[in-house]
Amino acid sequence: EDKVVQSPLSLVVHEGDTVTLNCSYEVTNFRSLLWYKQEKKAPTFLFMLTSSGIEKKSGRLSSILDKKELSSILNITATQTGDSAIYLCAAPGGGTSYGKLTFGQGTILTVHP
Amino acid sequence: NAGVTQTPKFQVLKTGQSMTLQCAQDMNHEYMSWYRQDPGMGLRLIHYSVGAGITDQGEVPNGYNVSRSTTEDFPLRLLSAAPSQTSVYFCASWPRGGMTYEQYFGPGTRLTVT
Numbered sequence: 730e731d732k733v734v735q736s737p738l739s740l741v742v743h744e745g746d747t748v749t750l751n752c753s754y755e756v757t758n759f760r761s762l763l764w765y766k767q768e769k770k771a772p773t774f775l776f777m778l779t780s781s782g783i784e785k786k787s788g789r790l791s792s793i794l795d796k797k798e799l800s801s802i803l804n805i806t807a808t809q810t811g812d813s814a815i816y817l818c819a820a821p822g823g824g825t826s827y828g829k830l831t832f833g834q835g836t837i838l839t840v841h842p
Numbered sequence: 843n844a845g846v847t848q849t850p851k852f853q854v855l856k857t858g859q860s861m862t863l864q865c866a867q868d869m870n871h872e873y874m875s876w877y878r879q880d881p882g883m884g885l886r887l888i889h890y891s892v893g894a895g896i897t898d899q900g901e902v903p904n905g906y907n908v909s910r911s912t913t914e915d916f917p918l919r920l921l922s923a924a925p926s927q928t929s930v931y932f933c934a935s936w937p938r939g940g941m942t943y944e945q946y947f948g949p950g951t952r953l954t955v956t
Binding site for chain 1 (some may be wrong): 860875881882883884885886887890898900901932945947948949950
């Protein structure tokens with residue numbers, strides 16, 4: 730059974746801090762890993778990672794995949810109160826389970842002014 | 843395009859009652875899924891569909907039924923509601939063969955079973 734585990738489960742920081750969120754996975758026929766941000770409503774897509782060592786960036790957010798360690802990190806630099814959210818990582822199944830997306834438990838990030 | 847729509851937004855049921863959560867998308871997406879979200883549990887897959895007439899179970903299918911008679915609609919049925927089904931339910935759709943795996947989520951249905 731596919732498994733995705735995130736750490737830490739919650740994190741409290743102050744504006745300006747840099748945070749690193751972790752995601753590890755055990756997925757048959759791994760193809761990609763996804764990151765989402767959720768703010769009191771439906772999740773919104775951030776990144777999709779398929780190749781090891783290649784960094785994806787969007788503003789202050791960046792993410793990288795380590796296929797050898799079966800893990801990914803999401804970095805947020807110079808955090809702002811608007812970054813407060815649940816951050817979710819997920820992996821699609823392989824083969825005939827392509828339509829099956831397994832999510833981690835999520836990391837609740839709280840950024841204080 | 844309306845995207846992914848879900849109805850109702852809120853629902854309170856008594857134990858043993860049945861109901862159907864509606865999900866529709868107007869983007870002609872082949873794939874659709876239902877998730878439930880509980881505190882500290884992320885999103886857990888209930889059922890998913892890779893096309894009209896094709897459905898499969900996810901991680902937590904017990905107590906829920908689905909069908910996919912059209913590409914647009916993917917209703918989720920609770921046959922006999924239980925307090926353990928109190929949760930927020932999200933429906934999502936995405937196209938087959940897309941370059942990214944961006945799922946389009948509906949706004950969610952908050953269900954309380956007393």
